[in-house]
Amino acid sequence: xxxxxxxxxxxxxxxxxxxxxxxxxxxxxxxxxxxxxxxxxxxxxxxxxxxxxxxxxxxxxxxxxxxxxxxxxxxxxxxxxxxxxxxxxxxxxxxxxxxxxxxxxxxxxxxxxxxxxxxxxxxxxxxxxxxxxxxxxxxxxxxxxxxxxxxxxxxxxxxxxxxxxxxxxxxxxxxxxxxxxxxxxxxxxxxxxx
Numbered sequence: 001x002x003x004x005x006x007x008x009x010x011x012x013x014x015x016x017x018x019x020x021x022x023x024x025x026x027x028x029x030x031x032x033x034x035x036x037x038x039x040x041x042x043x044x045x046x047x048x049x050x051x052x053x054x055x056x057x058x059x060x061x062x063x064x065x066x067x068x069x070x071x072x073x074x075x076x077x078x079x080x081x082x083x084x085x086x087x088x089x090x091x092x093x094x095x096x097x098x099x100x101x102x103x104x105x106x107x108x109x110x111x112x113x114x115x116x117x118x119x120x121x122x123x124x125x126x127x128x129x130x131x132x133x134x135x136x137x138x139x140x141x142x143x144x145x146x147x148x149x150x151x152x153x154x155x156x157x158x159x160x161x162x163x164x165x166x167x168x169x170x171x172x173x174x175x176x177x178x179x180x181x182x183x184x185x186x187x188x189x190x191x192x193x194x
Contacts, residue, residue, distance in 0.1 A: 003178065006141065077146045121150070
Protein backbone atom coordinates (compact mmCIF):
# COMPACT_ATOMS: atom_id res chain seq x y z
CA UNK A 1 0.00 0.00 0.00
CA UNK A 2 1.25 3.46 -0.85
CA UNK A 3 1.51 6.00 1.93
CA UNK A 4 1.97 9.76 1.54
CA UNK A 5 3.61 11.69 4.31
CA UNK A 6 3.66 15.46 3.93
CA UNK A 7 6.36 16.97 6.13
CA UNK A 8 5.85 20.67 6.84
CA UNK A 9 8.60 22.63 8.56
CA UNK A 10 7.36 25.11 11.15
CA UNK A 11 7.05 28.85 10.63
CA UNK A 12 9.63 31.39 11.79
CA UNK A 13 10.25 32.07 15.45
CA UNK A 14 12.80 34.28 17.28
CA UNK A 15 15.20 31.36 17.88
CA UNK A 16 15.41 30.56 14.19
CA UNK A 17 15.75 34.24 13.29
CA UNK A 18 18.74 34.58 15.65
CA UNK A 19 20.38 31.25 14.66
CA UNK A 20 19.80 30.03 18.20
CA UNK A 21 19.30 26.42 19.25
CA UNK A 22 15.57 26.38 19.85
CA UNK A 23 14.45 26.83 23.44
CA UNK A 24 10.77 26.30 22.68
CA UNK A 25 9.93 29.89 21.85
CA UNK A 26 6.60 30.57 20.15
CA UNK A 27 6.21 31.86 16.61
CA UNK A 28 6.91 35.52 16.02
CA UNK A 29 4.33 37.74 14.28
CA UNK A 30 5.79 37.18 10.81
CA UNK A 31 5.81 33.40 11.33
CA UNK A 32 2.26 33.41 12.64
CA UNK A 33 1.08 35.55 9.71
CA UNK A 34 2.90 33.39 7.14
CA UNK A 35 1.38 30.20 8.56
CA UNK A 36 -2.07 31.77 8.67
CA UNK A 37 -1.67 32.87 5.02
CA UNK A 38 -0.81 29.28 4.05
CA UNK A 39 -3.89 27.85 5.77
CA UNK A 40 -5.97 25.77 3.37
CA UNK A 41 -3.02 24.97 1.10
CA UNK A 42 -2.60 21.40 2.36
CA UNK A 43 -4.77 18.56 1.07
CA UNK A 44 -7.01 16.64 3.48
CA UNK A 45 -5.21 14.03 5.56
CA UNK A 46 -6.13 10.87 7.42
CA UNK A 47 -4.02 11.97 10.37
CA UNK A 48 -1.88 14.83 11.61
CA UNK A 49 1.23 14.48 13.74
CA UNK A 50 3.63 17.12 15.01
CA UNK A 51 6.82 17.60 16.92
CA UNK A 52 5.94 18.58 20.50
CA UNK A 53 7.60 22.02 20.27
CA UNK A 54 5.59 25.21 20.69
CA UNK A 55 6.45 26.42 17.20
CA UNK A 56 5.17 23.18 15.62
CA UNK A 57 2.01 23.31 17.74
CA UNK A 58 1.37 26.94 16.78
CA UNK A 59 2.17 26.32 13.10
CA UNK A 60 -0.35 23.46 13.01
CA UNK A 61 -2.93 25.69 14.69
CA UNK A 62 -2.37 28.62 12.29
CA UNK A 63 -2.56 26.25 9.32
CA UNK A 64 -6.02 25.27 10.54
CA UNK A 65 -5.17 21.64 11.16
CA UNK A 66 -7.19 19.71 13.68
CA UNK A 67 -5.91 17.76 16.63
CA UNK A 68 -2.43 16.29 16.19
CA UNK A 69 -0.61 13.57 18.06
CA UNK A 70 3.06 13.91 19.01
CA UNK A 71 4.66 10.48 18.73
CA UNK A 72 8.22 10.30 20.14
CA UNK A 73 9.59 9.43 16.69
CA UNK A 74 8.95 12.96 15.40
CA UNK A 75 10.45 14.93 18.29
CA UNK A 76 13.12 17.46 17.48
CA UNK A 77 16.78 16.80 18.19
CA UNK A 78 17.95 17.17 21.78
CA UNK A 79 20.98 19.49 21.94
CA UNK A 80 21.68 19.30 25.65
CA UNK A 81 23.43 22.36 27.11
CA UNK A 82 23.36 24.21 23.76
CA UNK A 83 19.60 24.73 23.99
CA UNK A 84 18.80 28.45 23.91
CA UNK A 85 22.33 29.46 22.90
CA UNK A 86 23.19 31.02 19.54
CA UNK A 87 25.36 29.17 17.08
CA UNK A 88 27.92 31.96 17.50
CA UNK A 89 27.97 31.50 21.29
CA UNK A 90 28.51 27.76 21.01
CA UNK A 91 31.13 28.23 18.30
CA UNK A 92 33.06 30.65 20.52
CA UNK A 93 32.80 28.56 23.70
CA UNK A 94 33.10 25.04 22.27
CA UNK A 95 34.51 25.23 18.72
CA UNK A 96 35.88 21.67 18.70
CA UNK A 97 32.65 20.15 20.00
CA UNK A 98 30.54 22.07 17.48
CA UNK A 99 32.85 21.11 14.60
CA UNK A 100 32.70 17.48 15.64
CA UNK A 101 28.91 17.57 16.00
CA UNK A 102 28.62 18.92 12.45
CA UNK A 103 31.00 16.34 10.97
CA UNK A 104 30.57 13.17 13.06
CA UNK A 105 27.01 11.78 12.96
CA UNK A 106 27.70 9.71 16.10
CA UNK A 107 28.76 12.65 18.29
CA UNK A 108 26.46 14.77 20.46
CA UNK A 109 26.98 17.38 23.17
CA UNK A 110 26.47 16.10 26.73
CA UNK A 111 22.79 15.32 27.12
CA UNK A 112 22.22 15.75 23.38
CA UNK A 113 21.31 13.34 20.61
CA UNK A 114 23.63 12.42 17.74
CA UNK A 115 22.46 12.75 14.14
CA UNK A 116 22.68 8.97 13.71
CA UNK A 117 20.17 8.48 16.54
CA UNK A 118 17.79 11.08 15.11
CA UNK A 119 17.93 9.40 11.70
CA UNK A 120 17.31 5.96 13.24
CA UNK A 121 14.43 7.20 15.41
CA UNK A 122 12.70 9.04 12.57
CA UNK A 123 13.33 6.11 10.22
CA UNK A 124 11.64 3.70 12.65
CA UNK A 125 8.64 6.03 12.89
CA UNK A 126 8.49 6.39 9.10
CA UNK A 127 8.63 2.63 8.50
CA UNK A 128 6.07 1.92 11.24
CA UNK A 129 3.73 4.54 9.79
CA UNK A 130 4.05 3.00 6.33
CA UNK A 131 3.37 -0.48 7.73
CA UNK A 132 0.15 0.43 9.54
CA UNK A 133 -2.85 -1.53 8.34
CA UNK A 134 -4.51 1.62 7.11
CA UNK A 135 -1.22 2.32 5.35
CA UNK A 136 -2.80 3.90 2.33
CA UNK A 137 -3.66 7.50 2.84
CA UNK A 138 -2.06 10.77 3.77
CA UNK A 139 -0.34 11.93 6.93
CA UNK A 140 0.56 15.56 7.55
CA UNK A 141 3.55 15.96 9.85
CA UNK A 142 4.39 19.43 11.21
CA UNK A 143 7.93 18.76 12.37
CA UNK A 144 11.23 20.41 13.17
CA UNK A 145 13.66 20.78 10.23
CA UNK A 146 15.98 18.09 11.61
CA UNK A 147 13.10 15.59 11.49
CA UNK A 148 12.56 16.41 7.80
CA UNK A 149 16.30 15.97 7.16
CA UNK A 150 16.33 12.62 8.99
CA UNK A 151 13.28 11.39 7.06
CA UNK A 152 14.88 12.25 3.72
CA UNK A 153 18.20 10.63 4.72
CA UNK A 154 16.31 7.47 5.72
CA UNK A 155 14.04 7.43 2.66
CA UNK A 156 16.96 7.83 0.27
CA UNK A 157 19.21 5.39 2.12
CA UNK A 158 21.79 8.18 2.21
CA UNK A 159 24.71 8.22 4.63
CA UNK A 160 24.11 10.14 7.85
CA UNK A 161 26.86 12.55 6.81
CA UNK A 162 24.44 14.08 4.29
CA UNK A 163 22.11 15.25 7.10
CA UNK A 164 23.59 18.76 7.42
CA UNK A 165 23.67 19.21 3.63
CA UNK A 166 19.87 19.35 3.43
CA UNK A 167 18.35 22.81 3.89
CA UNK A 168 14.80 22.96 5.20
CA UNK A 169 13.43 26.53 5.11
CA UNK A 170 10.42 27.52 7.23
CA UNK A 171 6.98 26.58 5.92
CA UNK A 172 8.16 24.26 3.18
CA UNK A 173 6.61 20.97 2.20
CA UNK A 174 8.62 17.78 1.67
CA UNK A 175 6.59 14.81 0.48
CA UNK A 176 7.45 11.15 0.81
CA UNK A 177 5.32 8.65 -1.03
CA UNK A 178 5.69 4.91 -1.12
CA UNK A 179 6.20 2.35 1.58
CA UNK A 180 8.87 1.13 3.97
CA UNK A 181 11.93 0.20 1.97
CA UNK A 182 11.00 2.23 -1.09
CA UNK A 183 10.22 5.92 -0.96
CA UNK A 184 9.99 8.70 -3.51
CA UNK A 185 10.88 12.18 -2.32
CA UNK A 186 9.59 15.56 -3.43
CA UNK A 187 11.64 18.25 -1.71
CA UNK A 188 11.08 21.70 -0.32
CA UNK A 189 8.07 23.20 -2.07
CA UNK A 190 6.99 26.46 -0.38
CA UNK A 191 3.71 25.93 1.38
CA UNK A 192 0.85 27.40 -0.59
CA UNK A 193 2.47 26.91 -4.03
CA UNK A 194 1.20 24.29 -6.45
